[in-house]
Amino acid sequence: MRIIFTSTGEGWDSKIDPRFGRTDFILVYDTEKDELEAHDNREIKEVAHGAGPKTAQKIHELKADVLITGNGPGGNAATILNKMPLKIFIRAGGMSIREAYEAYKDDALEPGAQ
Amino acid sequence: MRVAIASGKGGTGKTFLAVNLALKAAETQTTLLMDLDVEEPNGGIFIQGDDAEIHKVTRAIPSWDPGACNLCGKCISWCKFNALIKLGEMILVMPPLCHSCYACSELCPMQALPMEQQSLGEIRHLKLGKLDFTESKLDVGLEQSSPLIERTLELADELFADKELQILDSPPGTACAMVSAVKTVDYVILISEPTPFGIFDLNLAVETVRQLGLPFSVVINRDGIGNNDIYDYLEKEGIPLLAKIPNQRKIAEMYSRGEIIYQQVPEVDEALEQILSKLRSLS
Incomplete structure (x- = not known):
């Protein structure tokens, strides 16, 4: 299974980035391989319009099963995410990636729009 | 001549001034009032009539034709x-x-993105004696107001070019919507109030109007509240003060009941007279 986190940094101790579209990094944890890979998303700062759809497109390319984020995607991004077989969890802002993953395993995260 | 009533700040009296000015002007000359605050137009609260004509407005959006598309991604x-x-x-x-x-x-090599018309909103047109009134209303849920504002102004060019005075009740702020409305006029009246918020937002509007290269002056509403800083600001910037409207509780009360003010409050009538005589001197 592949779990995506919106993140402010590149490792397990980084914080969840509460922003969806304008998240600094997209982290993908592959539970079978036990590998955490980081994708730099900071170029999104240059995008004036449609940051949400753009990040949603990246997430589609990364082929994940679960998305863990903070405030949750906006309407445009949600339209795109809803086309994917993806479970969304929100309000993990402020947690570290590790804490968010533990909370996910404990079924303690809030499901997002889908 | 076309005049915009605008402000950096919301709630400073754009609609109040636009409605009263238009009704007073229409006593003697053919006047068009356009409410271009398309996200929440409220001129229609003050100017009412039964036989409104409705113009539906659409805009073009691409629709994807999967049969024609080769997924080139251009x-x-x-x-x-x-x-x-x-x-x-x-x-x-x-x-x-x-x-x-x-x-x-236009550029798609496979012509896989034909444009389709989608509803954008509607323009209500009402005629009351010498006054023509249009109110443009964006469909709920749409985010961009500029296309509807531009369409309304095109309609005004088609139908109302002969009106002696055209008054635009502009959307608030200084963003795209306000610029789309204001850039088409001959003269801008900025309305603000003598408070720190009022000065800050007036300054944004002044910078915007200067960048558009349009002549403008300022009306101060609710004169008597706050302090004198806004008058110092106007003097320092060399901006003409067109008129002052006093702060009176009864004006707010009448306005909240949807009443027309100028026939009931001499100070407002006098301010409108000053504004109209300035506009006459320009045209």
Whole structure:
């Protein structure tokens, strides 16, 4: 299974980035391989319009099963995410990636729009 | 002549001034009042009539034809607003982000993005004696007001070019919507109030109007509240003070009941007279 986190940094101790579209990094944890890979998303700062759809497109390319984020995607991004077989969890802002993953395993995260 | 009533700040009296000024002007000359605050027009609360004519307004949005598309993805790179997204073997159009520029549709080598008309809103037109009143209302849920504002102004050019005075009740702020309305006028009246907020937002509006290269002056509403800083600001910037409207509780009370003010409050009538005589001197 592949779990995506919106993140402010590149490792397990980084914080969840509460922003969806304008998240600094997209982290993908592959539970079978036990590998955490980081994708730099900071170029999104240059995008004036449609940051949400753009990040949603990246997430589609990364082929994940679960998305863990903070405030949750906006309407445009949600339209795109809803086309994917993806479970969304929100309000993990402020947690570290590790804490968010533990909370996910404990079924303690809030499901997002889908 | 076309005049915009605008302000950096919301709630400073744009509609109050526009409605009263238009009704007073229409006593003697053919006047058009356009409420262009398309997200929440409220001129219609004050100017009412039964036989309104409705003009439906649409805008063009690309629709994806999967049979024609070869998934080359060029449209994605052309769209400056990220309104097109490629999701695997699908192209998704995001209408809230589309600016109806036609680039994707015209340039697509497979002609797989034909433009389709979608509802944008409506323009209500009412005629009361010498006054023509239009109220433009954006469909609920749409985010971009500029296309409807531009369409209303085109309609005004088609139908009302002969009106001696055209008054625009501009959308608030200084963003795209306000600029779309204000850039088409001959003269701008900025309305503000003598408070720190009032000065700050007036200054933004002044900078915007200066950049558009339009002549303008300022009306101070609710004179008597706050302090004198706004008058110092106008003097320092060399901006003409066109009129002052006093702060009176009864004006607010009448306004909240949807009443017309100038026939009941001499100070307002006098301020409107000053404004109209300035406008007459310009045309």
